[in-house]
Amino acid sequence: MSASVDDRPVAGEAVGVVAAPDRVSAWMAVAQPGDEFVYATRLRLRLLPAKSPGAAAMRSLAEAGLVQLFQRLAGDSEGQWRNYVARRTSRPMLLDDDGDATVSRSDAVAEDAVLEVLTRRAALARPCPSLRELAQLTELPNEACDAAMRALAEKNVIHIGTVPAPTRRVVTILATGQATGAAR
Numbered sequence: 001m002s003a004s005v006d007d008r009p010v011a012g013e014a015v016g017v018v019a020a021p022d023r024v025s026a027w028m029a030v031a032q033p034g035d036e037f038v039y040a041t042r043l044r045l046r047l048l049p050a051k052s053p054g055a056a057a058m059r060s061l062a063e064a065g066l067v068q069l070f071q072r073l074a075g076d077s078e079g080q081w082r083n084y085v086a087r088r089t090s091r092p093m094l095l096d097d098d099g100d101a102t103v104s105r106s107d108a109v110a111e112d113a114v115l116e117v118l119t120r121r122a123a124l125a126r127p128c129p130s131l132r133e134l135a136q137l138t139e140l141p142n143e144a145c146d147a148a149m150r151a152l153a154e155k156n157v158i159h160i161g162t163v164p165a166p167t168r169r170v171v172t173i174l175a176t177g178q179a180t181g182a183a184r
Helices: 021-030 053-063 105-123 131-138 142-154
Strands: 036-043 067-074 081-088 093-095 101-103 158-162 169-173
Touching (some): 053 067, 105 142, 105 169, 142 158
Antiparallel strands (some): 067 081
């Protein structure tokens, strides 16, 4: 039996089906950095169901920085299919007591240390430290401080705004509304 263009599977996935959370977990157990997983295929103009457990599992992994989510048009020359794809990042994965993926302990420690410095600076309306200063204050590498700031912003813990030199950025602690000041 031949499939028509409108109902054929793309990349080995059934159109309209979203991978179940157990399939997502199975992939995460073996995925290496850079590996890709097509977790859903939909007609181009149709979105994933808002309450899909598989899509929610992927969004949770993305929030933890363990995968990057994107869409890739597929199918014929008009690209009438949309593949929802997850790409494994290099961020280490730990499992909690329930077997769910969590952020590595070192990432959490870095985020806590960076947030403590930023909160103290914001409370005093002091300028936001540079990455080099932040690294010295937290005793962490520059890269860890940069990753922690990006993670805190992605988690909506802080907002990073840009301002002219010499300050370059102002960080607002969203829980308190306090912001780092501008250098004079």
